[in-house]
Amino acid sequence: MRLLKKVGILFGMFLFGAVALLHSSMYAASEPGNSKEVTNLVPKMTSNTAPSGEASASSIWSSDHKASNAFDHTAEGVGWASKDGVPYGWIGYEFVKPVAVNMYTLEPRKNYTEAGTESPKVWTFEGWDGANWVILDTQKNITDWKQGVKKEFTFNNGTAYKKYRLNITENNGRPYYVTIGEMEMMYDPSIVTPEPKPEDPTVPGPKPEDPNPTPVPAGDRAILVVTMTTGLEKEFDLSMKEVNDFIAWYEGKQAGSGSASYAINKHDNNKGPFSSRKDYMLFDRILTFEVSEYSK
The missing domain is CATH 2.60.120.260 (Galactose-binding domain-like)
Structure with missing residues (x-):
């Protein structure tokens, strides 16, 4: 019994010392x-x-x-x-x-x-x-x-x-x-946090976003591009009704009826203190035209 008691005391002292040493090491590491x-x-x-x-x-x-x-x-x-x-x-x-x-x-x-x-x-x-x-x-x-x-x-x-x-x-x-x-x-x-490497100017990177992106038109609209006999191209963002009215005028004039010119409303392209601006297209100056309808 005395031997067991002595072993128990020694084990307790060892355990206490180990815990104290561990606590001391943790404290020192935290300093x-x-x-x-x-x-x-x-x-x-x-x-x-x-x-x-x-x-x-x-x-x-x-x-x-x-x-x-x-x-x-x-x-x-x-x-x-x-x-x-x-x-x-x-x-x-x-x-x-x-x-x-x-x-x-x-x-x-x-x-x-x-x-x-x-x-x-x-x-x-x-x-x-x-x-x-x-x-x-x-x-x-x-x-x-x-x-x-x-x-x-x-x-x-x-x-x-x-x-x-x-x-x-x-x-x-x-x-x-x-x-x-x-x-x-x-x-x-x-x-040390490495500084970011400069981009290689020979490698194209992503294009910066346009701070004023062109809004995607909603609804029934299209881009009308009219090429003049001089080679000049004129582009208009119009409703499909306006595009169809222009086509009807062009085909009517081609058939021998209708006015010699057609006025296209420039809408948001207006500049200056105007209530509206219109581009008058002369039939005999039009070489071709193209209609690109927006997807819905």
């Missing part, structure tokens, strides 16, 4: 920054210019809080802090040559109790194109900072820039300065 394995493109900086590239900031609290502290691959130290009384500003890094970045992480200062209120709340992540700062990512109301936990931010970008910066406009309430313990920049090709 930002732990879901991807990508390389930090910024080297471990020992100063603003060593070992390569250059770290810079809009202001610093003191010489001990320089920009390179945010790129020294740890959040343990004093990190970067802006000038006293200026709780906003930018911090950036310039690569030796242009590189594409579409992911970055931020971590608060690990050894300071006010890390949450002095960390960024509103900012843009920007790339320098040689003339202007291009906004690549915008974040607002980021408040749930935890010491020892990185926040990961991704965006679609395949363009290589030489300089990047985090432009902070508001921290989480501490009136003295804004701080960052550690910042990383990465590139993950799996999150």
